[in-house]
Amino acid sequence: MNLRIALVGNPNTGKSTLFNRLTGLNQKIGNFPGITVDKKLGYAKLNNGKQIELIDLPGTYSLYPKSADEGIVFQVLADHKNSSHPDVVVLVVDASNLKRNMLLYSQVADLGIPMVLALNMVDLSDKQGVKIDANALATKLGVQVIPISARNNVGIHLLKQAIENTSIATQVKEVDVNFLAPDAINAVKKRINSDNDYFALQVLHQHEHLKFFTESEQADIEQIEKSHHFESSKIQAAETIARYKHLSGILSSVVTENEQIQKFSFSDKLDTVLTHKIWGFAIFLLILFIVFNAIFAWSSYPMAWIESGFGWITETGHNYLPAGMLTDLLLDGVIAGLGGIFVFIPQIAILFAFISILEDTGYMARVTFMMDKVMSKVGLNGKSVVPMIGGLACAVPSIMAARNIENWKDRMITIMVTPLISCSARLPVYILLISLIIPSKTIFGIISLQGLALMIMYLISFVAAIVVAWVMKIIIKSKEKSYFIMELPVYRMPRWKNVFYTMFEKSKTFVFEAGKVIIAISIILWVMASFAPGNRFEKIDAKYVSTLSDTTKNLTHTKTLIASEKLENSYVGILGHAIEPAIRPLGYDWKIGIGLITSFAAREAFVGTMATIYSVDGGEGDQATISQRMKASVNSKTGLPVYTFATGISLMLFYAFAMQCMSTVAVVYRETKGWKWPVIQLTYMTAMAYIAALIAYQLLK
Amino acid sequence: MKLSHLKVGQTGTIVAFTDLEMSVKLMEMGCLPGEMVEVERFAPFGDPMAIRVAGYQLCLRKSEASVIIIQ
Numbered sequence: 001m002n003l004r005i006a007l008v009g010n011p012n013t014g015k016s017t018l019f020n021r022l023t024g025l026n027q028k029i030g031n032f033p034g035i036t037v038d039k040k041l042g043y044a045k046l047n048n049g050k051q052i053e054l055i056d057l058p059g060t061y062s063l064y065p066k067s068a069d070e071g072i073v074f075q076v077l078a079d080h081k082n083s084s085h086p087d088v089v090v091l092v093v094d095a096s097n098l099k100r101n102m103l104l105y106s107q108v109a110d111l112g113i114p115m116v117l118a119l120n121m122v123d124l125s126d127k128q129g130v131k132i133d134a135n136a137l138a139t140k141l142g143v144q145v146i147p148i149s150a151r152n153n154v155g156i157h158l159l160k161q162a163i164e165n166t167s168i169a170t171q172v173k174e175v176d177v178n179f180l181a182p183d184a185i186n187a188v189k190k191r192i193n194s195d196n197d198y199f200a201l202q203v204l205h206q207h208e209h210l211k212f213f214t215e216s217e218q219a220d221i222e223q224i225e226k227s228h229h230f231e232s233s234k235i236q237a238a239e240t241i242a243r244y245k246h247l248s249g250i251l252s253s254v255v256t257e258n259e260q261i262q263k264f265s266f267s268d269k270l271d272t273v274l275t276h277k278i279w280g281f282a283i284f285l286l287i288l289f290i291v292f293n294a295i296f297a298w299s300s301y302p303m304a305w306i307e308s309g310f311g312w313i314t315e316t317g318h319n320y321l322p323a324g325m326l327t328d329l330l331l332d333g334v335i336a337g338l339g340g341i342f343v344f345i346p347q348i349a350i351l352f353a354f355i356s357i358l359e360d361t362g363y364m365a366r367v368t369f370m371m372d373k374v375m376s377k378v379g380l381n382g383k384s385v386v387p388m389i390g391g392l393a394c395a396v397p398s399i400m401a402a403r404n405i406e407n408w409k410d411r412m413i414t415i416m417v418t419p420l421i422s423c424s425a426r427l428p429v430y431i432l433l434i435s436l437i438i439p440s441k442t443i444f445g446i447i448s449l450q451g452l453a454l455m456i457m458y459l460i461s462f463v464a465a466i467v468v469a470w471v472m473k474i475i476i477k478s479k480e481k482s483y484f485i486m487e488l489p490v491y492r493m494p495r496w497k498n499v500f501y502t503m504f505e506k507s508k509t510f511v512f513e514a515g516k517v518i519i520a521i522s523i524i525l526w527v528m529a530s531f532a533p534g535n536r537f538e539k540i541d542a543k544y545v546s547t548l549s550d551t552t553k554n555l556t557h558t559k560t561l562i563a564s565e566k567l568e569n570s571y572v573g574i575l576g577h578a579i580e581p582a583i584r585p586l587g588y589d590w591k592i593g594i595g596l597i598t599s600f601a602a603r604e605a606f607v608g609t610m611a612t613i614y615s616v617d618g619g620e621g622d623q624a625t626i627s628q629r630m631k632a633s634v635n636s637k638t639g640l641p642v643y644t645f646a647t648g649i650s651l652m653l654f655y656a657f658a659m660q661c662m663s664t665v666a667v668v669y670r671e672t673k674g675w676k677w678p679v680i681q682l683t684y685m686t687a688m689a690y691i692a693a694l695i696a697y698q699l700l701k
Numbered sequence: 702m703k704l705s706h707l708k709v710g711q712t713g714t715i716v717a718f719t720d721l722e723m724s725v726k727l728m729e730m731g732c733l734p735g736e737m738v739e740v741e742r743f744a745p746f747g748d749p750m751a752i753r754v755a756g757y758q759l760c761l762r763k764s765e766a767s768v769i770i771i772q
Contacts, residue, residue, distance in 0.1 A: 064725065064729070096756075099756070100731040100756075233721040233724075234721060237721060237724055237725050237728065240725060240728045241728065241733070241734075244728070244733055271741075272742070275742060275744065275751075276745070277745045281745065365760075369751065370744050370745055370746075372744065372748070372749050372762070373749070374746060483726060483765070484749055484762045485730055485761045485765060486759070487730070487759060488757075489757075489758075490757075
C-alpha cells in the first residue's frame with residue numbers, strides 16, 4: 001500500500017502551492033463520503049522512488065471547526081479507520097507568522113500522529129527580518145523541521161527526504177490537557193479505549209459531529225459530558241491560552257526578529273488605494289468589467305471553434321456513417337450533448353483564471369472586506385459579487401466560483417440566485433422577442449426603445465436576484481454561526497502554475513461531473529424530438545414522397561416542411577400540446593410550448609425551435625424571416641395574432657426567471673452534491689417565471 | 702473600552718472578551734490578552750474593520766470587535 005500523507009495548515013500558508021509542487025497534474029478531486037466537501041488527492045514519488053498518496057486537507061486555524069470544510073480536518077485525523085487517515089502529517093506553516101500558525105501544530109502534535117513540520121515561505125520571512133533556527137526548533141518539538149519555499153521550489157527535496165524518514169510519532173507532548181477536565185477526560189479515555197488525553201478532550205468537544213462512533217458510544221460520551229458539567233467554550237478558551245503560553249516559551253529562543261525592517265509598507269500603500277472609498281470601487285468596477293468582458297467576448301472565439309468542430313463531426317458523420325437510428329442517436333444525441341458540455345470550457349477556464357489570480361494576489365480578500373456590509377444585508381457575502389457578475393455571461397462557471405465562499409449559507413444563497421442574472425444565452429431570445437413587440441424607434445433622438453427594453457430586462461434580473469436572496473436569508477436556517485473574522489493576506493504576485501492548474505482542474509471537474517447529467521438530458525430530449533407514437537412519422541413521409549421524388553424542383557422548402565411537421569407530431573410536440581392549457585393564461589400557444597421544452601437543453605434553442613416550427617428554410621440564421629412568420633401567426637381558435645405586446649412581455653419575463661438550462665441544474669447538483677438544491681431551485685424559478693408571466697399577460701392583454 | 706470604538710491609527714492592548722464563544726475564535730486568530738492591536742482602516746461603508754495584530758492584518762465586523770475589551 002502507498003504511504004498516505006496529509007497536508008495540514010492555516011489558510012494562506014501556501015499549502016496548495018506545495019500540493020501542486022509535489023503532485024503536478026497528477027491530482028484529482030474526490031469526495032469525502034456523506035459530506036459536501038471536495039477531497040483533493042494527488043500522487044507523488046519520494047526520492048527513493050516510493051509512491052505516496054497526498055491529501056490536501058482544507059485550511060484551518062485550529063482543530064475546532066468554524067465551517068463544514070474545516071470540520072473535515074479533525075474527522076480525518078481522528079478516525080484511524082477513515083479511508084483518508086494519513087500515515088504522516090506534513091504540517092505547513094507560514095514562517096513569517098509563526099506563532100499563530102503553530103497553534104494548529106500544537107493541537108495536531110498532541111493527537112500523536114507521525115508528523116513533519118514544513119516552514120514555508122522562509123524566503124519571505126528572511127526578507128522581513130525574521131530568523132528562525134530550524135534545528136533548535138526541531139530539537140524542542142521532537143520532529144523534523146524543514147525550511148522550504150514551495151513557490152520557488154526550495155527545500156522540496158529535503159521535505160521528501162524527511163517524509164521518507166518518518167514512520168513513528170516522535171513529537172514531544174505540547175500541552176498536558178488533562179488538567180482542563182480530568183474526570184471527564186479519564187472517563188472518555190476508558191470508554192473509547194484510548195490513552196490519548198487530547199483525543200479524549202476533542203471527542204468531548206466534537207463528538208456530535210463525528211461519524212465513527214456507535215450509537216451507544218455516542219450516548220455514553222454525551223452522558224459523561226453532562227455528568228461532569230463539561231463547559232465546551234470555557235475549556236476551549238483555557239486550552240488555547242495554555243497552548244499559546246507554551247508556544248511563546250518555545251519560540252522566544254528560536255525566533256529572532258529584526259524590528260527595524262518595515263514589514264508591511266508595500267501592502268499598506270496598496271490597501272489605501274484598493275480599499276479607498278472612491279478609487280477602491282472604481283478599480284473594482286474596472287476589474288469586474290475586464291472579467292465580464294473576457295468571459296463574454298474572448299471566450300466567443302474558442303466557443304465558436306468548438307461549436308463548428310462538433311458541427312463538422314455531426315455533418316461528416318451523417319455523410320459517412322450508415323443512416324439509421326443508431327447513427328442519429330450517436331450524432332444528434334450523444335455528440336450534440338458532448339458539444340453542449342465542451343462549449344462551456346472556455347468560459348469556465350477564463351473565469352477561473354481570473355478568480356485564481358484575484359485570490360492568489362490577495363485582492364479577493366479586499367473585495368470581501370469592501371463589499372461585506374452591503375452584501376450581508378441581503379444574505380449574500382462580499383465574495384458573491386464575482387459569481388453574480390459572472391452570471392451575466394454564464395451561470396455555470398459562476399456557480400462553480402461560489403466555491404470560494406466559506407460560509408455555507410452565503411454560498412447556498414449565491415448558488416440559488418446566480419441563475420436569475422440574465423446570462424448570454426437569454427440574449428438571442430430577448431433580441432428576437434424585442435424585435436417582435438417593441439417598435440424600432442428612438443426617443444429624445446438618441447435612446448433606442450429596443451435598447452432600453454433590453455436594459456430593463458437586465459435590471460429586472462438583478463433586482464430579482466437581490467429580492468430572492470433577501471427572502472432566502474430569512475428562510476434558510478443555518479447551524480453555522482456567521483463569523484467574519486478573516487485574515488487579510490499581504491499582496492503577492494500570482495503563481496501562474498496555480499492559475500493554470502485551477503483552469504485545468506475546474507474544466508475537468510465540470511466535464512466529468514456535470515457532463516453526465518447533461519448527456520443524459522440531451523439524449524432524453526433527442527429521443528422526445530425524434531420519435532412519435534404509432535406511425536405518425538411514416539404518414540408524414542408518405543405524404544411528401546411524391547413531392548420529394550420530383551428532382552427537378554428545389555426540395556429545401558419541402559424538407560423544412562417535413563421537419564416542422566415531424567416536430568409537431570413528435571413526443572415533444574405532443575407534450576407542447578399537452579401543456580397548452582397550463583400556459584394559455586400566460587398568452588402562449590402550443591408552438592411556444594414546444595419552444596419552452598426544447599429550451600431546457602439551452603435557452604438559445606428557442607430561436608432554433610421557432611425556426612423549425614415556422615418552417616424557416618434558413619434555420620435560426622434567418623432571424624428576419626423567423627420574426628416575420630412569428631408576427632404573422634394567428635391563434636387558430638380566436639384568429640387573433642399570437643405575438644401581441646402582452647405575450648411578448650410575458651414570454652420575456654418567463655425566460656428571465658425560468659431555470660431553462662440543464663447545464664446549470666447539473667452544475668448545482670455537482671456543487672451541492674445532491675438533488676435537493678437543484679430541485680428547490682428548479683421549482684422556485686419555474687414558479688416565479690410562471691407567476692410573473694401570468695401577471696404580466698393578464699394586466700397587459 | 703471596546704476595540705470597535707477605536708479610530709484609525711489608534712492602538713490598544715487586549716485585556717478581556719465579553720463573549721466566551723467568540724473569544725475562542727478570536728484567540729485562535731492571534732487576538733490574545735496582552736497583544737497590541739492597531740486599527741488600520743475601516744471598509745468604505747464603515748464596517749467591517751481591519752486591524753493589525755500578532756504580526757498580520759485581520760479583518761472583522763464591528764459587532765465582533767465589540768466583544769474585545771482594550772486598554
